[in-house]
């Protein structure tokens with residue numbers, strides 16, 4: 001290394017929907033996991049929010065790409081450009097020399113060897129010299145503030161964009177885990193399909209996501225009910241503009257099937273949990289993390305259905321990133337990090 005080389009330590013929550021980077025205990029990047037590329041040359045045009053704004057509005061020369069699908073890298077080239085570009089967004093005092101990167105990156109607990117390799121390769125190509133990986137539910141648990149090394153079982157349900165990860169953690173390891181490819185993005189697609197079928201209105205994924213955020217619900221009877229949300233878009237048949245008020249009750253119906261699948265996966269994970277750990281989980285409750293945890297009434301629905309208390313993590317969209325940041329400071333201590 002040269003005389004002026006310095007090490008920058010970063011933690012990356014590389015998500016299907018959002019990527020968050022932590023540096024010096026602070027969130028320095030929080031952007032949608034999207035890149036816009038020149039169709040002809042494959043050159044990078046925009047990253048993150050700027051690229052997201054181009055989604056669905058591309059002209060002939062531009063394509064937007066989400067490099068991750070279902071929690072894993074689906075497009076290596078785009079993933080590398082995205083990681084590199086987001087690292088460049090980190091405000092740094094020293095612009096003259098590029099730093100040596102020490103990174104902790106989180107990966108879905110169901111990742112195959114090939115998928116883990118893909119994250120490592122992309123991180124190294126983006127400048128990582130020392131790359132550690134951590135499983136997402138472990139990072140979520142640490143981010144929630146759980147002592148993951150204690151001889152106590154805890155269950156984390158992390159509902160992200162592409163995957164729902166359900167894991168039981170004890171003594172610094174994942175005892176059992178279940179990862180299903182039904183999560184926030186599937187709920188969004190349910191809404192796209194529903195709006196077309198029931199209201200004859202064509203909506204894109206961004207509008208459907210806004211519907212989910214504004215009136216998405218897991219119960220048809222909410223104590224704190226949101227007002228109807230007005231959706232604007234073209235009629236599917238006539239292409240004329242229309243506006244439709246949507247209530248949370250109808251969105252709860254529309255999401256029912258996917259939520260039931262998440263519920264069934266949690267139940268099956270509980271069935272596979274060893275009895276001693278099961279008792280700990282019943283006593284402490286189950287923790288919900290990831291953006292999906294924000295769906296109205298989900299915690300209540302699960303609590304009532306399974307008769308175990310569900311707790312929503314503080315700022316659930318950032319729990320995994322917070323935990324990854326803590327792991328970064330403890331790379332010598334946490335033996336469960338993948339080197």
Ligand SMILES: Nc1ncnc2c1ncn2[C@@H]1O[C@H](COP(=O)(O)OP(=O)(O)OP(=O)(O)O)[C@@H](O)[C@H]1O
Pocket residue numbers: 014015016017018019070071072136159160161162163164183184185188209212213216289290291292293294295296316317
């Ligand atoms: N208020 C909300 N209500 C419901 N869903 C929400 C809300 N806010 C965000 N989401 C959803 O959360 C998902 C993103 O969550 P998160 O950032 O935890 O996922 P990710 O880490 O990018 O994905 P993955 O873990 O699958 O790789 C998106 O599908 C988004 O639509």
